[in-house]
Amino acid sequence: MTSPTTAISSVPMLDLGRENGPLHAEIQAALAEVVASGNFILGPLCQQLEQAIAKRCGTTHAIGCGSGSDALLLALMAVGIGPGDEVILPSFTFFATASAVSRLGARPVFAEIEPGTFNLDPQSVVSKITRATRAILPVHLFGQCASMDSLRSLAVAHDLVVIEDAAQAIDARYHNQFAGSMGSISCFSFYPTKNLGGCGDGGMLTTSDDRLADRLELLRAHGMRPRYEHHLVGINSRLDAFQSAILLVKLRYLADWTETRRVHAQRYFDALNAAGIDDVIQLPAVDPRAEHVWNQFTIRVLHGQRDRMRVELREQAGVGTEVYYPIPLHLQPCFTSLGYRVGSLPLTERASQEVLSLPIHHGLTMAEQQHVIDAVVHHAQLARFRMRRSAKAA
Ligand SMILES: Cc1ncc(COP(=O)(O)O)c(C=O)c1O
Numbered sequence: 001m002t003s004p005t006t007a008i009s010s011v012p013m014l015d016l017g018r019e020n021g022p023l024h025a026e027i028q029a030a031l032a033e034v035v036a037s038g039n040f041i042l043g044p045l046c047q048q049l050e051q052a053i054a055k056r057c058g059t060t061h062a063i064g065c066g067s068g069s070d071a072l073l074l075a076l077m078a079v080g081i082g083p084g085d086e087v088i089l090p091s092f093t094f095f096a097t098a099s100a101v102s103r104l105g106a107r108p109v110f111a112e113i114e115p116g117t118f119n120l121d122p123q124s125v126v127s128k129i130t131r132a133t134r135a136i137l138p139v140h141l142f143g144q145c146a147s148m149d150s151l152r153s154l155a156v157a158h159d160l161v162v163i164e165d166a167a168q169a170i171d172a173r174y175h176n177q178f179a180g181s182m183g184s185i186s187c188f189s190f191y192p193t194k195n196l197g198g199c200g201d202g203g204m205l206t207t208s209d210d211r212l213a214d215r216l217e218l219l220r221a222h223g224m225r226p227r228y229e230h231h232l233v234g235i236n237s238r239l240d241a242f243q244s245a246i247l248l249v250k251l252r253y254l255a256d257w258t259e260t261r262r263v264h265a266q267r268y269f270d271a272l273n274a275a276g277i278d279d280v281i282q283l284p285a286v287d288p289r290a291e292h293v294w295n296q297f298t299i300r301v302l303h304g305q306r307d308r309m310r311v312e313l314r315e316q317a318g319v320g321t322e323v324y325y326p327i328p329l330h331l332q333p334c335f336t337s338l339g340y341r342v343g344s345l346p347l348t349e350r351a352s353q354e355v356l357s358l359p360i361h362h363g364l365t366m367a368e369q370q371h372v373i374d375a376v377v378h379h380a381q382l383a384r385f386r387m388r389r390s391a392k393a394a
């Protein structure tokens with residue numbers, strides 16, 4: 001059995017100080033300019049960011065808003081989702097994907113995931129389509145695009161709208177098309193833990209539909225145009241100039257940061273594949289059509305060993321990990337009235353019990369990553385030993 005050999009004593013799951021520290025001077029200068037300008041809400045910096053994101057995604061429009069959660073709500077409002085409508089989405093995602101649907105009085109219909117990629121399974125989506133279905137809301141989970149070929153074909157065949165939840169997937173590609181350019185509208189989050197994260201909340205919508213772009217611009221600012229004339233009942237969800245300024249600074253580094261995440265991911269694959277622990281640890285599947293941006297590197301710990309291994313990694317090796325997501329959305333207390341129960345989506349429920357995300361942020365050093373690898377291998381071997389011992393005893 002191997003044991004950890006590095007001199008490292010702890011590795012944080014994420015360390016935003018390492019991201020922001022080296023940019024301190026640039027960020028401070030950018031913020032000082034905002035203060036001097038007196039222009040705090042939307043304004044020229046937000047427009048600059050919108051143009052940069054639209055160009056990056058290959059869409060004709062990008063519309064800044066207050067958060068990724070608001071982006072989802074605004075997207076659904078813009079396409080007219082409301083009471084009586086059904087929207088098909090994964091249960092294995094962050095809460096905001098589904099809450100946006102519910103808040104508009106529509107029904108979230110949860111579909112299964114593909115077990116390897118954790119993304120929405122088109123076959124399961126087909127089985128959920130009814131006369132009330134209006135939209136499909138795929139999530140590009142952990143930084144890898146969902147099966148957009150099949151999902152888009154389904155949408156065309158059934159006359160459904162596709163809204164992409166690309167919150168975790170800026171710069172990800174699918175058949176060379178960028179996340180954010182494959183739905184009628186796409187939603188991004190600039191929550192600090194995202195690959196492009198601000199120092200606070202922020203979000204962005206992208207679309208190449210002029211009419212939807214116009215509606216989104218209206219909806220994010222009380223449907224107002226010109227001042228005090230309201231055409232739609234919108235919300236107040238505007239990206240502020242401080243976040244825009246910070247995001248514009250960080251955008252210059254995003255491509256390098258993503259490349260570093262890819263190098264980290266490859267190192268995990270090489271080392272963990274070579275370690276002979278695949279009876280305990282399963283590595284994530286990479287869809288050959290997708291270019292992953294590794295917002296998370298999420299393994300499965302099999303045989304009910306996940307929670308114990310997570311505690312051991314933290315307490316014995318100082319390794320921070322996360323569980324995204326421990327309770328699937330169809331089993332959340334607030335969605336009880338939708339009628340799902342344990343067993344409704346077995347693949348999703350199993351993923352919730354097995355997933356474990358390892359540190360992969362771009363500030364992770366090689367020595368730290370080696371420490372994580374050694375610790376995972378060591379504790380997987382311990383888990384195997386425990387399992388064999390209890391099998392013998394039984
Ligand atoms: C998949 C997904 N959708 C939506 C959101 C919501 O974004 P925000 O936190 O910016 O509201 C997040 C991030 O937190 C997310 O990961």
